[in-house]
Every structure is written in C-alpha cells, then in structure tokens.
Amino acid sequence: MATVTTPMLPRRVHNALTDLALVGPATLAMLCLIFVPAVLVAVLSFTDYQFGAKAFNWIGLENYVELFTDRTGKRAVFNTLYYAAIVIPCSMILSLLVAMGVHQVASWNKTCANIFRTSFFLPVAATLVAMATVWEMLLHPTLGLVNIVLDMIGIGGERWLSDRKLVLTTLAAIGVWETVGYNMVLFLAGLASIPRHLYEAAEIDGADRGWERFWTVTWPMLGPTTLFVMVITATRSFRVFETVATLTKGGPAFASDTLVYAMYREGFIYFKAGYASAITMVFFIFVFALTMLKVVVAERKVHYR
Amino acid sequence: MIELRNIKRQFGQTTVLEDISLTVENGSFTTLLGASGSGKSTTLRIIAGLDTPTSGSVMINGQDVTQAPAAARNIAMVFQSYALYPHMDVRGNITLPLAMRNMNRLERAPLLNKLLPSARQKAQNHQEQVESIARMLEIEHLLARKPSQLSGGQKQRVAMGRALVRDPVAFLLDEPLSNLDAKLRGQMRGELIDLHKRTGKTFIYVTHDQAEAMSMSDQIAIFMHGVIVQKGTPHDLYERPATKEVAAFIGDHPINFIECSVEGNVVRGPLGIFVLDEAVSCQNVVIGVRPEVMELSSETAVNGKVERVEYFGSKATASLSLSNGQMIQVVLEDTSTLPETGSACGLSFELSRAHVFDAQTGLRLDVKVAACVQDAAAE
Amino acid sequence: MNARTYTSRALTVFFLTIGAAILLLPFFWMVSLSLKTPEEIFSPELTFFPGSFYFDNYIKAFQQVPLHRFLLNGVMVCGGILFFQMMFAVPCAYALAQRQFAGRTIVFGMVLAGLLVPYHVTAVPIFLGLAQLQLLNTYAALVLPFVASVFGIFLFRQFMATLPPDLIDAARVDGLSEMAIVWRIAFPAAWPAATTFAIFSIVAHWNDLFWPMIVISDADLATPPQGILFFRDEESGSDVGPLMAAATVVTTPLVLLFLIAQRWFIQGVTMSGIKG
Ligand SMILES: Nc1ncnc2c1ncn2[C@@H]1O[C@H](COP(=O)(O)OP(=O)(O)OP(=O)(O)O)[C@@H](O)[C@H]1O
Ligand SMILES: [Mg+2]
Numbered sequence: 001m002a003t004v005t006t007p008m009l010p011r012r013v014h015n016a017l018t019d020l021a022l023v024g025p026a027t028l029a030m031l032c033l034i035f036v037p038a039v040l041v042a043v044l045s046f047t048d049y050q051f052g053a054k055a056f057n058w059i060g061l062e063n064y065v066e067l068f069t070d071r072t073g074k075r076a077v078f079n080t081l082y083y084a085a086i087v088i089p090c091s092m093i094l095s096l097l098v099a100m101g102v103h104q105v106a107s108w109n110k111t112c113a114n115i116f117r118t119s120f121f122l123p124v125a126a127t128l129v130a131m132a133t134v135w136e137m138l139l140h141p142t143l144g145l146v147n148i149v150l151d152m153i154g155i156g157g158e159r160w161l162s163d164r165k166l167v168l169t170t171l172a173a174i175g176v177w178e179t180v181g182y183n184m185v186l187f188l189a190g191l192a193s194i195p196r197h198l199y200e201a202a203e204i205d206g207a208d209r210g211w212e213r214f215w216t217v218t219w220p221m222l223g224p225t226t227l228f229v230m231v232i233t234a235t236r237s238f239r240v241f242e243t244v245a246t247l248t249k250g251g252p253a254f255a256s257d258t259l260v261y262a263m264y265r266e267g268f269i270y271f272k273a274g275y276a277s278a279i280t281m282v283f284f285i286f287v288f289a290l291t292m293l294k295v296v297v298a299e300r301k302v303h304y305r
Numbered sequence: 306m307i308e309l310r311n312i313k314r315q316f317g318q319t320t321v322l323e324d325i326s327l328t329v330e331n332g333s334f335t336t337l338l339g340a341s342g343s344g345k346s347t348t349l350r351i352i353a354g355l356d357t358p359t360s361g362s363v364m365i366n367g368q369d370v371t372q373a374p375a376a377a378r379n380i381a382m383v384f385q386s387y388a389l390y391p392h393m394d395v396r397g398n399i400t401l402p403l404a405m406r407n408m409n410r411l412e413r414a415p416l417l418n419k420l421l422p423s424a425r426q427k428a429q430n431h432q433e434q435v436e437s438i439a440r441m442l443e444i445e446h447l448l449a450r451k452p453s454q455l456s457g458g459q460k461q462r463v464a465m466g467r468a469l470v471r472d473p474v475a476f477l478l479d480e481p482l483s484n485l486d487a488k489l490r491g492q493m494r495g496e497l498i499d500l501h502k503r504t505g506k507t508f509i510y511v512t513h514d515q516a517e518a519m520s521m522s523d524q525i526a527i528f529m530h531g532v533i534v535q536k537g538t539p540h541d542l543y544e545r546p547a548t549k550e551v552a553a554f555i556g557d558h559p560i561n562f563i564e565c566s567v568e569g570n571v572v573r574g575p576l577g578i579f580v581l582d583e584a585v586s587c588q589n590v591v592i593g594v595r596p597e598v599m600e601l602s603s604e605t606a607v608n609g610k611v612e613r614v615e616y617f618g619s620k621a622t623a624s625l626s627l628s629n630g631q632m633i634q635v636v637l638e639d640t641s642t643l644p645e646t647g648s649a650c651g652l653s654f655e656l657s658r659a660h661v662f663d664a665q666t667g668l669r670l671d672v673k674v675a676a677c678v679q680d681a682a683a684e
Numbered sequence: 685m686n687a688r689t690y691t692s693r694a695l696t697v698f699f700l701t702i703g704a705a706i707l708l709l710p711f712f713w714m715v716s717l718s719l720k721t722p723e724e725i726f727s728p729e730l731t732f733f734p735g736s737f738y739f740d741n742y743i744k745a746f747q748q749v750p751l752h753r754f755l756l757n758g759v760m761v762c763g764g765i766l767f768f769q770m771m772f773a774v775p776c777a778y779a780l781a782q783r784q785f786a787g788r789t790i791v792f793g794m795v796l797a798g799l800l801v802p803y804h805v806t807a808v809p810i811f812l813g814l815a816q817l818q819l820l821n822t823y824a825a826l827v828l829p830f831v832a833s834v835f836g837i838f839l840f841r842q843f844m845a846t847l848p849p850d851l852i853d854a855a856r857v858d859g860l861s862e863m864a865i866v867w868r869i870a871f872p873a874a875w876p877a878a879t880t881f882a883i884f885s886i887v888a889h890w891n892d893l894f895w896p897m898i899v900i901s902d903a904d905l906a907t908p909p910q911g912i913l914f915f916r917d918e919e920s921g922s923d924v925g926p927l928m929a930a931a932t933v934v935t936t937p938l939v940l941l942f943l944i945a946q947r948w949f950i951q952g953v954t955m956s957g958i959k960g
Binding site: 350353354355374375376379380381382384385386388389390391392393401402405406467477 | 848850851853854855856857858859860861864868869872873875
C-alpha cells in the first residue's frame with residue numbers, strides 16, 4: 001500500500017503560502033503599475049517637476065490653473081469635449097441604425113447579416129495609425145479621392161486636415177468611422193437579448209409599424225445597452241490620440257490639440273512632468289466621472305422603464 | 306486502516322460535525338448513511354484532505370495525516386457530479402492521476418515528455434493501465450470522447466475509471482449513483498460490489514439511500530445532524546437500532562411505532578398488554594415493530610380495520626387503523642388471499658423482533674418483549 | 685411574403701450596403717494605392733482600380749524601412765505582453781474564483797478599481813520609473829508596464845468562478861498541486877476566456893501608438909504603427925505607393941486574425957465593454 005507523504009508545514013501555513021504564490025505577483029504588479037503610479041500622478045500634478053531635474057517645488061494648483069487659463073490648455077480641454085460631442089451622438093445613432101439593420105437581416109438571412117457585421121467591424125481590428133495614413137491620402141486637398149469626388153459633384157473640396165475650423169470635425173468623422181463597428185456589436189448583443197414575445201405583444205396592442213415597435217419595445221429595452229455604449233464611446237473619444245498624432249500633431253495652431261495628445265507633448269516632448277500630470281488628472285477625472293455616472297444610473301435602475 | 310478521531314468541524318458558528326470517530330478496516334466497504342445535510346460529504350472531504358477538521362485527527366495506516374493536503378494522501382474519490390475534466394478526452398481524464406503520481410515534473414512537461422526515454426516508457430505503461438481499466442469498465446470505445454459527449458452512466462464509469470486506475474489507499478465515493486436512473490443504479494450497485502470484491506480495496510461510500518447502504522456495506526455509520534448515532538454491520542443496524550430514528554431510517558418499509566405506558570415490566574398500549582423480560586425505569590416506551598415481522602392473524606382478537614391494501618406482486622402491504630386512530634403497516638408475504646378493505650383484522654408480531662425505546666430520549670432499551678398477556682380488543 | 689416586407693428588406697440591404705461601402709472604402713483605397721504605379725497615383729484622373737498589379741511598392745516598402753523589423757518587434761512585444769499578462773493574471777484569477785483567503789475582497793476590489801484607470805493615467809510615473817531603471821528604448825519598456833492586466837484577471841475570474849468546485853477538488857485528489865490545477869485544469873477549462881483575452885490584448889498592443897512613442901525613439905525597436913510613422917515622416921509624402929504597401933502589410937495580420945477568429949473578437953468586444 002502506498003505510503004502517505006507527511007507535509008513539513010502545517011496546513012494553514014502551507015495554504016497561506018500557496019495563496020501568496022498565486023495572488024502575490026499579480027497584486028504586486030497591480031500596485032507597482034497601477035495604484036502607486038496613479039497616486040504619484042496626483043502628487044506630481046502639484047509640482048513643477050521636470051524629467052531629469054534634480055529637484056522640484058510644490059506649486060499647489062498652479063498646473064491646473066495654467067491648464068484652464070492658458071490658451072493652449074483651454075484649447076485641449078475644449079477640443080476634447082468638442083470631439084466627444086460629435087463622436088458620441090453620431091457614432092451611437094449610426095451604430096444603432098446599422099445594428100437594427102443587421103439584426104433585421106439576420107432574421108431572414110444569417111450569412112448576409114454576417115457579411116455586413118464583418119464589414120462594419122473591420123475598422124475596429126485594423127491598425128488605426130495605418131488607416132489614418134490612408135485617410136490622409138483620401139483627404140488630400142488635391143489628390144485625395146474625397147475632394148475629387150466632391151469636385152465632380154460640383155461642391156468645392158476643403159483642406160480637411162489643415163483648415164483650423166475643419167480639422168477637429170474631420171478627426172471626429174474618422175473617430176466615428178472607427179467606432180461604429182464596435183458600438184454596433186454592443187447594440188447587436190443588446191438587440192439579441194430582447195425577448196421576441198415583447199414584439200408579438202406590441203403587435204397585438206396595435207404597434208405593428210416598424211417605427212412604433214421601435215418606440216414601444218426596442219428603445220426602452222435597449223436602455224441599459226445605450227447607456228453602456230454611451231459611456232464606452234465617451235471614454236474612447238476622450239482617449240483620442242492615434243489620429244491626432246498621425247495626422248495633425250495637434251495642429252494647425254493647436255486647433256486639434258486634445259488632452260491625451262497635450263499630455264504626450266508636454267510630458268514627453270517638453271518633459272514637463274508636473275504639468276503633464278495635471279493634464280492626466282483632468283483626463284482621469286473626466287473618465288472617472290463618466291464611469292461613476294454609469295454606476296449611479298445603473299444603480300437607480302432608471303432603464304427598463 | 307483509516308481512523309477518524311473525535312473529528313469536529315465548524316463553519317463559523319455552526320457546528321457541522323461533532324465528535325466523529327470511525328475506524329475503517331483495510332479492504333472493508335464502509336458506508337456513511339444519513340439524510341441530506343447530516344455531514345456525510347464533509348466527513349468524506351476531511352478524509353480526502355479537501356477539508357481540515359476544526360479539531361480531531363485523521364489517521365491513515367497509523368500515520369497522522371490531518372495536516373496533509375489531498376494531493377499527498379493518495380486517496381481516490383468519485384464525486385456525485387463526476388467532476389470529469391471538461392477539456393480532456395476520456396483517456397486524458399483517466400491518465401492524469403497516473404501521470405501526476407508517477408512522473409516527475411520534467412517527465413510531465415508538455416514537449417519534453419516526447420523526448421525523455423523514461424517519460425516515454427512511463428507513458429506507455431500508463432496507456433496499458435488505462436486500457437485495461439477501460440476494458441474492465443467496458444468504456445474502451447469511449448476513450449477518445451470528451452465528457453460532454455457522454456451519457457450520465459458513461460460519465461459515472463469514467464469517473465470510476467479515473468479513481469481505479471491508480472493504487473490508492475482508499476476509494477471515497479460521494480453518492481456516485483444518485484444521478485443515474487433507477488435501473489442503471491441497480492446495475493451499477495451490483496458492479497460496485499463486484500469491483501470491491503475484485504480489487505479488495507477499502508471503499509468508503511456515502512449515500513442517503515438505506516437500501517444501497519444495506520445491500521453493499523460491511524459497516525454502516527449513520528449520520529444525523531453531524532453526529533454518528535450508530536455504526537455497525539447492516540444486520541446490527543436492522544436488528545438492534547440504537548435509537549428510534551435509526552430504526553425509522555433503516556428498513557425498506559417504515560417501522561411502526563406504538564406508544565405505550567409502562568409499570569415495572571408491564572407495558573400497556575393500543576395493541577394490548579405485554580410483559581418485558583426486565584423492568585424498565587421510564588414511564589413511557591415506544592415499541593417499534595417492523596411491518597415485515599407483523600402478521601394479520603385470526604387468532605388474536607380483532608384490533609384493527611384494513612384501510613388500504615397495496616399489491617406489488619411478490620408481496621403486498623396492508624395499512625390498518627387501530628382503535629386510537631394510529632395507522633399500522635403490515636407486509637403480507639402470502640399474496641394469494643388479500644384482506645378486504647374495510648374488514649376488521651387481528652394483529653400479531655414476532656415478539657422477539659420488536660424494539661423497545663425510551664419514549665423520552667428515543668434511545669434503545671436493552672429489553673425484550675417476553676410475552677403478550679392480553680390483546681387490545683379484550684380490554 | 686408580402687410586398688411591404690419585401691420593400692423593407694430591400695431598403696435595409698440597400699442602406700447597409702452603402703454604409704458598408706463607405707466604411708470599407710479606406711481599406712479598398714489602401715490596397716488599390718499600394719498596387720498603383722507612381723504615375724497612376726499622381727495623375728489627376730480618378731481611377732479606382734490599379735491598371736496592373738505593381739508589386740514594386742511592396743518591395744520598396746521593405747527596402748526603404750526595416751518593415752520586417754517592425755513586424756518582428758510587434759510580434760515580440762505582443763507575444764511578450766500576452767505571455768506575462770497570462771502568467772500574472774491566471775493564477776490570481778484562479779485564487780479569486782476558487783479559493784478562500786484573507787484579503788480576497790481587497791484584491792478583487794483592487795481589480796475592479798484598476799478597471800477604472802486607463803493606462804494613459806500611469807504614463808508619467810511609469811516613464812519616470814523606466815528612466816530610473818535605464819530601461820527606456822528596450823523591449824522591457826514596451827512590455828513591462830502592461831504585465832498587470834486587471835481586465836485579464838477580471839475576465840478569467842468571471843469564467844473560473846463558473847467552474848464547479850468539485851472539479852477543482854477532483855484535481856486535488858488526483859494529486860495536482862494548486863499551481864498544477866491552475867495550468868492543467870482551470871486555464872484549459874477557461875479556454876474561451878483565454879482566447880477572448882488574447883485577442884483583446886493583441887489588438888490593443890499591436891495597434892497602440894501612445895506608449896511606443898513615449899518610450900521608444902530607436903527605429904530598431906519601433907512597433908508597426910510607429911514604423912509607419914517613421915516611414916511617412918521620412919518620405920514626406922512623396923512615396924505614397926510604398927507607404928500604402930507598408931500600411932497594408934501592417935494591417936493585414938490583424939485583419940486576417942479577425943477574419944479567422946471573428947467569433948472571439950466579437951465576444952471580446954462584448955466583454956471588454958467593462959474595460960471600455
Ligand atoms: N463551506 C461550508 N460553509 C458553511 N456550511 C457548510 C459548508 N459546507 C457544508 N456546510 C454545511 O454543513 C452541513 C453538512 O453538509 P454536507 O455537505 O456534509 O451534508 P451531506 O450529508 O453531504 O448532505 P447531502 O446528502 O445533501 O450531500 C450542511 O448543513 C451544510 O449547509
Ligand atoms: Mg453530500
């Protein structure tokens with residue numbers, strides 16, 4: 001009969017060591033890479049620290065004051081909000097329409113619906129920087145396809161990426177292009193979870209036109225999904241960086257400067273760690289507030305009527 | 306030999322096991338029997354090393370293993386849910402415990418094991434063992450399937466195979482048959498008995514089905530509310546139940562309890578006046594009479610009315626109501642002439658096989674019913 | 685089928701097709717330009733399809749910049765990040781899902797809190813730390829900051845919490861240590877979560893530009909998106925064909941991955957909603 005190996009350590013000690021081995025590395029990594037840095041950012045934002053400097057001064061809220069009074073600082077905040085204000089509604093409305101269309105097609109032809117879904121989702125998987133260079137070609141003032149086509153129709157083309165008034169809207173349009181597929185997938189999941197019998201009930205109640213069914217069943221049932229999509233789209237648009245860095249570098253004349261790009265520029269080109277930290281904090285507070293909004297609204301269960 | 310010594314287990318404030326002591330001889334078939342929530346699984350998990358007792362100790366072959374983790378105990382276990390590894394095929398499921406026991410870290414390493422000669426040799430051996438086990442359990446044709454492609458009975462066999470394939474100190478089986486349909490359960494019960502005979506291993510079996518326990522075990526421990534109320538052979542439990550509850554729990558037919566008053570050794574109750582072989586000190590006793598030792602008799606005075614007769618082919622049961630309204634069940638071995646519903650009948654029973662319990666404590670009184678001096682109707 | 689449903693279906697397909705065409709236009713244009721000769725590209729005449737397949741652009745793309753180097757860097761960085769993320773996340777998730785230990789709620793609370801912190805937030809201090817350690821311009825700088833994936837821990841924990849406790853106990857009885865259970869039982873049983881997470885991680889880090897731009901200035905270590913930028917800045921817009929060829933080359937792996945593993949991608953999006 002096989003013998004039993006006796007352990008050297010009491011069970012409790014052994015278990016504790018096992019737990020430490022399992023959880024310890026990840027916990028340590030989380031502390032070192034997320035929580036300590038997050039606290040450090042908050043601390044740095046009250047200093048005038050520069051990368052490489054030997055010392056720094058505590059300057060209180062000066063970085064924040066600068067961000068909200070200085071022209072470029074104000075611009076970055078305003079531009080980010082402006083960008084989000086375009087991307088959020090446009091992307092949401094378009095993706096909801098697309099999702100409803102694909103959902104409808106799926107009810108009679110799965111293959112066709114899958115092809116559409118794949119097509120709309122493709123921009124999400126693609127490398128944004130590469131695609132941005134393509135957009136640059138498409139939007140080229142003289143050689144770009146967009147302007148050539150507009151010319152043919154008889155509308156004068158624009159300098160999409162170098163016109164100060166237009167540049168942010170152009171970037172937002174690319175942002176919409178990039179996020180529609182993502183949101184569509186989320187909406188599709190929401191639509192798939194609406195029970196069929198609700199539509200049948202609505203039909204019996206006389207809401208048999210597509211439009212009526214949308215307002216009586218689809219829209220109220222999509223409430224939680226919509227909120228969810230909104231928060232995600234908002235967080236993603238606050239983070240806009242790739243297109244700015246590739247296409248405009250915040251220009252012309254800071255017309256397309258955004259928070260994350262400003263943070264990059266101030267922090268890692270001009271090495272103003274303190275100021276960059278303050279920008280980071282403002283960005284973080286935006287994102288955090290949004291998430292809290294979602295939590296609060298979800299807690300109150302406003303949706304589902 | 307596996308020994309539990311004064312095991313106590315608490316979850317927070319609630320005590321789930323209290324003073325559990327049990328000795329399991331090598332090669333025996335021991336059953337832990339009890340109602341749901343009585344602590345059987347917890348006991349089994351403590352034996353396996355999956356749970357640690359709050360106090361008390363677990364000994365395996367004279368060695369204290371209370372602090373040893375499951376992996377160090379070399380015990381095999383079959384779970385009620387079978388717990389097959391969903392991502393491995395049947396072969397993989399059965400091989401894994403072998404590989405874990407017999408191979409070192411290097412030999413188990415994913416790619417290296419193809420190169421090391423020792424690993425290849427062992428793997429070869431393992432495959433032979435797996436195949437012989439599969440042959441024994443008649444699951445050879447399933448070796449390449451995933452658990453999700455198996456029926457309940459097949460999963461059961463694979464789970465058995467996974468336990469059988471190595472050479473463990475003991476097999477622990479936690480209600481292994483409860484997810485099977487009645488017919489398959491009967492068949493597997495037979496196979497388990499054979500398996501026990503053939504392997505000669507220690508089996509510790511958990512069930513809430515007394516018939517299963519009675520038919521398979523060398524030793525049964527009856528759990529109630531976290532304590533063992535009685536342990537012994539099936540025969541002991543049937544013939545000498547330690548408490549009223551045990552008497553009620555054991556047996557195919559629910560035992561009849563007849564409340565009686567006592568004076569010295571004279572017992573009075575609805576079935577008449579009886580004399581015990583010794584005087585008892587308590588005021589009331591309960592006489593337990595199994596339906597299968599009762600008879601309808603024409604010799605005693607009429608004391609019951611037949612309310613219902615159920616016919617099963619090989620036997621029948623009759624339910625009678627006594628004058629005080631109590632219902633009594635009787636098993637009729639002779640099914641050629643069944644009593645009419647509504648007819649009046651006399652009742653008698655084998656006096657020596659009646660059990661006497663203290664009405665207050667429910668404990669068995671070590672006395673026998675010696676004689677019936679007067680039956681009820683004559684009163 | 686009555687006329688009304690028929691028209692509504694036709695209209696839906698019509699509009700979806702137009703939408704899809706607009707969405708896919710950049711992809712088409714990218715491939716088309718990458719196959720055009722310079723004359724075709726710069727001719728004022730509008731041509732959708734290249735006159736012939738002009739593969740020189742691809743050859744030039746690989747010659748003018750070390751494109752293969754960028755791709756290799758991308759693979760190394762994504763692979764490294766994914767490997768370490770799993771090494772850290774899987775055991776932790778297993779313990780959170782299947783073991784009771786002091787501090788479990790605290791650790792899980794950290795995971796949930798961590799989900800709220802975008803990685804841009806930690807950029808400045810982590811950059812400082814890497815500079816202190818003299819790790820700027822190394823693979824380590826690209827990989828290290830991402831090894832603690834709270835999203836990974838969360839995803840694996842959610843999945844592993846659905847594994848029946850009996851399964852884990854069976855493995856313990858079969859002689860597996862807790863680490864062996866993690867990698868031999870819990871991880872393979874949580875394979876769908878692993879696939880979803882792998883795709884999520886690869887897409888995020890292959891396409892990321894922010895972090896490489898911060899810690900890498902050496903072209904030899906550039907990731908694919910950064911490589912594209914180097915290329916474009918170097919050529920100052922005159923060499924459109926090769927640039928588009930490079931863009932195609934960089935985009936193709938993920939597009940292929942997406943077409944093969946579409947199901948997991950979509951699941952990844954639905955689940956990563958929590959991460960945003
Ligand atoms: N981890 C735990 N925490 C708290 N209470 C527990 C725990 N495990 C078991 N219990 C309690 O211990 C008691 C005995 O449980 P156990 O699983 O041993 O019963 P059982 O006899 O196996 O019942 P069943 O036949 O239903 O399987 C139950 O009341 C149960 O609620
Ligand atoms: Mg149980």
